Amino acid sequence: MGAAQSAIVTGANGFIGSHLVRILLQRGWTVHALGRSSKGDAWHDRVLKSLAEAGWAASPADLANLHCHEADLARPDLGFPGALPFRPATPSVLVHLAGDTRFVPPDPVAQRATNVDGTLNVVRALRPVTAQIVHVSTAYVSGDRTGLVRESEADVGQGFHNNYEKTKLEAEVAVQALCREYGLPLTITRPSIIVNDTVTGSSSAFTHLNVLVEVANRIQEYYGIGDGEVVNHEIRVPVNPAARPNAAPVDPIAAALALIMESPAAAGKTFHLCHPVPQANADVFDMVMAAFGINGKINLSYVSQLPPPLTRTEEMIARAFHVYLPYLNQSATFDLANTRAIIPDYDRMFPAVTVDYLHKVIAFERATRKRDAAATPRHT
Ligand SMILES: NC(=O)c1ccc[n+]([C@@H]2O[C@H](COP(=O)([O-])OP(=O)(O)OC[C@H]3O[C@@H](n4cnc5c(N)ncnc54)[C@H](OP(=O)(O)O)[C@@H]3O)[C@@H](O)[C@H]2O)c1
Structure with a gap:
């Protein structure tokens, strides 16, 4: 593992987030899980429920390094007025997974606010405790492109199938500009269909x-x-x-994401996290x-x-x-050169x-x- 062993994970109770939190805890990371309570469940309980749904019967000892913090990324301060309610022992890797993933959102403006403004709120508010950012985007920022899509490419004038794809590309561009301004190392990961x-x-x-x-x-x-x-x-x-x-199961994708987080060579690069042989x-x-x-x-x-x-x-x-x-x-295919360079066993991870x-x-x-x-x- 690299020097940083503390992770801040937004969207920690989500589909990918719950699998990632499990893997990080099992690999010895301290995890600060950020998200919101629902009508029926407190945030902490939602995280535990999602870990169980991800197939992990975790013991109290397994969860000793898990810290849950209620946060709403719609608010510029994430709902932490004044100081942050936690200070990790080491500067952390911030993994930003939270987002509105609906292809048909009831309110496209609200989806953009969550995916674009929410991303910037997270980076700004957590800057004091962040050493590196891993932003989780989607391979489908490629929109309606055909042929080989390279990891180095983003906006090439493509059209989009829906507001979700469009706002995820906008978020990539915005987070890149903000990290450049702050001098924060940024890694972009782009899963395909999970x-x-x-x-x-x-x-x-x-x-x-x-x-x-x-x-x-x-x-x-x-x-x-x-x-x-x-x-x-x-x-x-x-x-x-x-x-x-390009459909890829959640478990190898979360495992690959953890390996990218642990690689010092990942900063500044973009990684497709797609099935190698769809x-x-x-x-x-x-x-x-x-x-x-x-x-x-x-x-x-x-x-x-x-x-x-x-x-x-x-x-x-x-x-x-x-x-x-x-x-x-x-009919697009996704280049995996950066991903395979960091994870030599990548192809073997996918049944x-x-x-x-x-x-x-x-x-x-x-x-x-x-x-x-x-x-x-x-x-x-
Ligand atoms: N699943 C896929 O097929 C796929 C493919 C490619 C890329 N991705 C990307 O991977 C990331 C995670 O996807 P996923 O499938 O795990 O998503 P998911 O299961 O839909 O989870 C989304 C997470 O974002 C949180 N969130 C949304 N708005 C929030 C807000 N205002 N404040 C705090 N938390 C908020 C949700 O919290 P609540 O539970 O409270 O709503 C949930 O934890 C997304 O960024 C997505 O674009 C996913």
Whole structure:
């Protein structure tokens, strides 16, 4: 590990944050977890709950170096009037994960405020205790680009699929300018689409894999059928079978993020945190059908448009896939040169999608569905 062994983590209860906090604590870091209480739960309890959801039955000794601080990044002082309520023993690595990750936010202006102004609030307010910043962006700041996207590239005049991508690029540009002004070393990391944990199949965000599984669940529910049963034998899906959406499981991504935090050579660089060998849609869809026991019983035809009339099944698929289609049909590939240079074993950290993994995702999604039947839907 590098000299700094103290981390300040925003968004610590989030999907990536909870996995990262677990890994950092297990590797001996002191972690200051920043975030907010919800209506029902105090911040500290939310963090503990998220660690349990990330599959960690932590003992009190495991959590001895975890310190939770209530913070709202919408406020310039993060809600710490006067002095900061904590002073780490050593200058810290600030990992900024918090953000509004919705593709369809109810208020795009508020999303920009969270993702751009919130990032600057965090850097400014925590400057006195920060030695280095690791800003978590997204590979999809590349927007609608095609071909090879290099880690060194950012704004090349691309268009965006949604406000989320646009505000994440704006945040990168703004945090770079602020860190330059402050003379603070900045590392930018850009994960791709993060999907379910490889060990448990769980996810605290609604992932692209959850979408595939959930639409199959809904079709089964609508027709009153179970695994291995089908109603329609021909189904059209508006997906390019050869496209390789870059979906990477959360556990290797959080592990890679921790390794980047520990590398003295990471400062000043940008790192794609993407799957090194993404699988083609046709292969993943085949495995999803195998996991539901319906392979060979349905002929999927891949089409660029879904002209009406649509069957009820096709309608359900089209509605569920709508905001995910740009990612399912992406033709950009992400250069991993910087990431592989810092983490020589990077490629070996990523297992391929298998039917066994999808069974875990299905079991997780069904259990969550049952438990949350009446609760607010999760978002991505
Ligand atoms: N998941 C992906 O597929 C993916 C892919 C690429 C990049 N990323 C990036 O990785 C980061 C983490 O993603 P994630 O999937 O872990 O996100 P997530 O599960 O949606 O968690 C977002 C976190 O941000 C916090 N947050 C939002 N607004 C806040 C505010 N005003 N004050 C304090 N905390 C606030 C949330 O707190 P509450 O729980 O209180 O709302 C939550 O802890 C994001 O910056 C995202 O852009 C994610």
